[in-house]
Amino acid sequence: MKTLLNDLLSNIRNTNFDLLEAKVFWEEQKKKYQQQGDEENANFVWAILAIITIHHDYRSAHEKLQNAEYYEAWCEAEKVELTAKTLKRNNPQLFENIADIYNQVQILQSIYPYKLFSSSEILIEEHKCSICGKVRNFRNPCGHKVGFLYNGELCHNIVTKCQLVGIALVTDPVNKYAVAFAQDTNGKRIEYDYSPIAFLMKRWKNPYQFWNYQVKEKTLLFYKI
Ligand SMILES: [Zn+2]
Structure with a gap:
């Protein structure tokens, strides 16, 4: 191997x-x-x-x-x-x-402009172990730990009963994909300003060419690493 x-x-x-x-x-x-x-x-x-x-x-x-x-x-x-x-x-x-x-x-x-995210507050009433299928909670653990491997499979919770309590706006989200997008009065999404990334992409052709940046007078200066 x-x-x-x-x-x-x-x-x-x-x-x-x-x-x-x-x-x-x-x-x-x-x-x-x-x-x-x-x-x-x-x-x-x-x-x-x-x-x-x-x-x-x-x-x-x-x-x-x-x-x-x-x-x-x-x-x-x-x-x-x-x-x-x-x-x-x-x-x-x-x-x-x-x-x-x-x-x-x-x-x-x-370097992304995203600063606000939505966060779902979910009350989990019951979940099962993905490895052994047992309903588990703090008082009744099954012995498998979430995020660890068992015979080549990752252990996670399978939610079987839950309630959506609410949605909040947060700056440090659990799920980064939950970006909050603003809409104009016609319901059209207002786009963020991606110009620093667009500028970078004119130069970043190979994904394995790594880079970093520094901020000088509010401008991003990119350099190869
Ligand atoms: Zn288990």
């Missing part, structure tokens, strides 16, 4: 590399380990698949930015952020292979 992983890591930053084909191959590997009950290797392959997903979503964010689809790119960037955090929690060593991408995504997010 080491050789196959090294092959993947040495080719994955070539923008012609077929991520979908790699995904299919590693999904098969994971299934094999899962069937054998080889939890260690199944979890390891989950981490390899997370790397492939991160590259896919990162490239997709860059592509959407090139097409001036700024909100859509923002959502792709959030997916990269979430997968990277889960990867770091479960396999800090493999996370190092995409640490630069995670860093770039955070820098990209920081």
Whole structure:
């Protein structure tokens, strides 16, 4: 497996590399380990698949930015952020292979003009464990922990009963995709000012060419890193 992983890591930053084909191959590997009950290797392959997903979503964010689809790119960037955090929690060593991408995504997010987000306040009355299917709560834990791996699968809650209590406007959202957009009197969305990103995209052609910026007299100055 080491050789196959090294092959993947040495080719994955070539923008012609077929991520979908790699995904299919590693999904098969994971299934094999899962069937054998080889939890260690199944979890390891989950981490390899997370790397492939991160590259896919990162490239997709860059592509959407090139097409001036700024909100859509923002959502792709959030997916990269979430997968990277889960990867770091479960396999800090493999996370190092995409640490630069995670860093770039955070820098990209920081130049977006979004400041307000909607936040749904949901009262969760019942949820089940995605691994064992048991209804769980603080008093009745099932032993599986949300955000961790079990035989190559990530544990999360499946909400089975809930109530929407309200919606709030927040500056530091749980879900970054919930951007608040203003509307004019005709119900048309008022667009944010994306000009710094548009300026950047004239120069940022290769997603793996990393960059940063500094603010000088209220202007963003971009530079390669
Ligand atoms: Zn469970």
